[in-house]
Amino acid sequence: MPVEEALLPKDLAAAEGMVNVQINGVWHRFPKGTRLIEAIGKSGDEVPHYCYHPKLSSPGNCRMCMVEIGMPARLAPGAEPTYDDEGYLPIQWMPRPAISCATMVSENLGVRTKSTLVEEARHGVMEFLLANHPLDCPICDQAGECRLQEFAVGHGRGGSRFVEQKTKKPKNVDIGPRIRLDDERCIMCSRCIRFMDEVAMDPVLGFSERGGYTTLGVHPGRKLDHNYGLNTVDICPVGALTCNDFRFQMRVWFLKETPSIDTNCGTGINTVIWTRNDQVYRITPRENNDVNSCWMPDSHRLNFHYLHGQHRLTSSLVRDGDHHRSAPSHNAAGKVASALKSAPKGTAALVVSSRLTNEEMFLAKRLAEKCGISAIATVPREGEADDYLVAADRNPNTQGFLRIFGDQDRAATLQSLRDDVRSGKIRTLLTLQEDLLAPEAGFTQDDLEKLDFLASLHLLDNGTAAAADVVLAGSGFPENRGSMINVTGRLQRLNRAINPPGEALTNWEWLATLLRETGADVFDGEAAAFKALAASDELWQDLTLARIPDNGIQLYETGIKIPLVERERERIARGEING
């Protein structure tokens, strides 16, 4: 058998579009075009950095990500390369460290991340960054998630040699309705400027002055009021930009993080819900490159205070003459169930919000079947898409509704329900998480007064509740667990971060209770409901609620694209960002 010429590692890698990189003595293989900082991350090591952000251009200004690199020596003309036993070329180490954020991996590249050279470089950068940095960590909102604090522990010297006057800069600067700037804390990494230039495309931030006096700011008379502005707070590695809404509210280390999804529109932006003692303190975006990249609009992230506001229902109510009185849950549920059950055929209806989870909708459908209700409508909620992430469909789970209740003209169905209420055909109505008096629902006070029995499951004390015979105190998005399908056809999971207040129950618990009251079998939790639902739909068959990945799973393509995500893909293709 003829001896084949042995293939070198570089040839084997090249055949797969890969290159070999030695990191701290161990050879790894990465796709060509990988940034060294990402490659090192994949190798299990971490590179401290401030300015680099995979979704933004790389100016290489913080100098924290420097590593020692080396390459094979350049061969003299005519010289043959000498490979070692493993088939690699000897590495000639460079005397100066290189920034790993802008270095691309290459064949036979050597990297050291723990050498004296690297540690000294990091010490130097840390000392410089802290030289003029105010020591106001005790009152700084960034404390606990500050990169300066983090890296000072691992890469700092401990003491300070700086005995000069620190440079004075503007503090507590009002740069927009939702954001505050402290220029003394700013380390000039320019992440926020690049975000506003490249992603928000509203370049209102900039540096003025120069050298050690460089100062971040907005132009006088201009404001950082863009609907995506708070993302700058997320990516600020220090406490220079803080969120007015979260400022001084809570130390971050007391907060519990729950991954979940946003329910303000059909995009289903992936989020982290930050809570303590059943209270939401803030919501931040969670990276999902198919849905929202690393970003979310201010309007969505700040829309949670109503959960803890004065209109929140904390117990169920039943009508007693011309006013409501609190009632135990089983009592309230019993009244609703018996009203639905006893309604003559064709006279009862359900309004099922497209803000409900698939599992809640599935229970609602079971309830309707059990009670012989065929009049079911949802409330379409159309707005304008914002050309970034916000979808025109302001319901988070329209796709789920259509899948569970069948394809339909939702506006026409709702119109016909309104007509039937007005004509007196429908006399019993249960609304699930919809205020019927809201403009998009289109019912009037007169319409509601025509009904013999009206029940409202909602988390707020709204107009419909005021008109209802029974009010079931329900739950809001951080209190629910379940799945939704976004406008592109992606199945994602909502996780429970907190419990409903007082005697309020989750929507799931209410629907389960109502079903039980009608004598039906009830699933043992949302996961069981999901399983039953999945069994009836071939697209989801192999899934369980728990097995939906944190970043969701594409069930089908609706053809709807998310503009910001599309733009990001183009930038990655052009090599402008790592992505």
Add this chain to the structure above:
Amino acid sequence: MPPNPKPATPLDLPDELRQKIDAIVSRYPESPRAAVLMVLHSLQGRFGYISEDGIRWTAERLGLEPVKVLEVVSFYPGFHQHPVGRLHFRVCRTLSCAMAGSIELMEKLCELKGIDIKAMHGHRNPVLVSDDGEVSVEYAECLAACGFAPVCMVNHDTHEHLTADKAADLLGQYRAKSGETSAAH
């Protein structure tokens, strides 16, 4: 923000200068933004400094956010954001000139015009204006005539070998010159 040949921000510019600026911008078809330094030079040539309106006007003219113009204006000491004196002295502070006596020249100029030299200390070469607005002074970094130090620019003119003892004479010369000009008007 698209470039707008007719910015909304009011700025009192003669037609001739407007046309000159149009010509400047047209030299950079690749990107109007590249014209920013040259447009700012035109405005400073007219007004003596770059006002807030000047920044906004320039931003609108070139299709930029005003902060992107401020980024540039505030970076370069060659642009002033406040009015300077009728005679603007730029005294070179860098090594060869300082060795040849430019610090003493600055002290002399301040003394002659009653400018508080203490305000000159610090790290940012501030512009100080005499109370009567006739003279402003600032330190400049290397004016590139080091062999003939100390060097000082007065408006657009460069003066070499300008030691402190010649400061009063120089001031006198410029006064005489401006006297002639005003007499001619």
Add this chain to the structure above:
Amino acid sequence: MDSIRYIAGKEPHPRERRMIFRNVDREGWDTRFATYVADGGYLELRKALAMKPAEVTAEVRTSGLRGRGGAGFPTGVKWTFIPPDNTKPVYLICNADESEPGTFKDRYILHQDPHQLLEGMAIAAYAVGARKAFIYIREEFPDAARILEEAIDEAVRENILGENILGTEFSLEIIVHRGAGAYICGEETGLIESLEGKRPYPRIKPPYFPAALGLWMCPTIVNNVETLCHVKHVIAMGGSEYAAVGTRNNSGTRILCVSGDVVKPGYYEIEVGRMTLGELIDDVCGGMRPGRALKAVIPGGSSSKVLRGDETFTIRTPDGASSGLALRDIPLDFDTLAACGSMAGSGGVIVIDDSRSISWVLNNINAFYAHESCGQCTPCREGALWMRKITDRVVEGRGTPTDIDTLLSIAGQIEGRTICAFGEACAWPTQSFIHKFRDELTGATSEDNAAKASNPEAVAQRRYLAEAAAAGSAR
């Protein structure tokens, strides 16, 4: 050359060889097109246009011409870095942002001989395939900007610039672009950012090497004023003949700008390497001021490392032997100065005599770099200002001996860690002044000062150190 007469009192020194400065201070000379052409101007452009662009580049490579801006990189090699498969427009930029302290050569070319530069640029643009070129000129040369614009207008009228130059296919537009007072714009990628209308923050290299990704991400060649003028002479003489001027690997002439404590400071154009530092100072510049001795020389602009007047350098010759070389015997070329631990840089020689305090000189230089740091990257932004703050104190008599070590350490934390060469430019003065004059600098400080400082930072540090010492755990 014999027929040329110079303005009385401004005659070149007999040791000079005037190529680039041939017309500087020339009697009867002015900046008009007719004057230049009557003197044989633009013949080299005609000659170049009859060659293929690659042939022009080849001549420049053969000449061994090295950039006169500071780094001394071979010009012809730089031109070949444009990607061969390029389809984008190519730009040529003349870096006329002369601002390295101690350097003042370009000023006289720009003010007195603009057509020489335009001719050099036209030849270079032809060679690299540029159809549009910029002269980025420092703001402090307003007259030169006007003179250049007039010269360009004249040249366009005479079909030396503009469309179909001299009836050929080659067209070239040259635009005068004024800076606004920033040393960092001398750095070529900072210059490009400035030209694009942004803050002149230098770009990271890789990937943004101008020859591939320069102005508007197109291939861009940036050359210094003096360098571009030399191109004309390379074409006039032919690459090989030009290479014979000066010394091996250090070809041509260069203009040395002498300032500081000599009797006759000024500009002197010499053959590279054919004059020693001692000859320059003692013969050409008339020696030190009366009664003064040479203390130090900064040989290539303020960022080059300082040399002591009484220093002897050990130089390794190409054959491997080493020899001692006194400061005054250093030949003024690129390679020997590098071997002595400094650099020829931009040609700005600053001479310092024994009347000067070293701490004052260093502080003046530190103030320059603190003021000129663009502030983009951490080490330079924070380090340059910190070093200035320290030498401020030393000069005011408030320094402590540990400050000198701190200074050295800060400089070491800047050098080699920044986006652009400004990091070295601001670190080298501090490093070299401490290496060469440590005793004098330490002598300017006092142990007692550490206990006197009253600013909060110093007080806090004293308390920290005291407490740590008391706890026996000073980290």
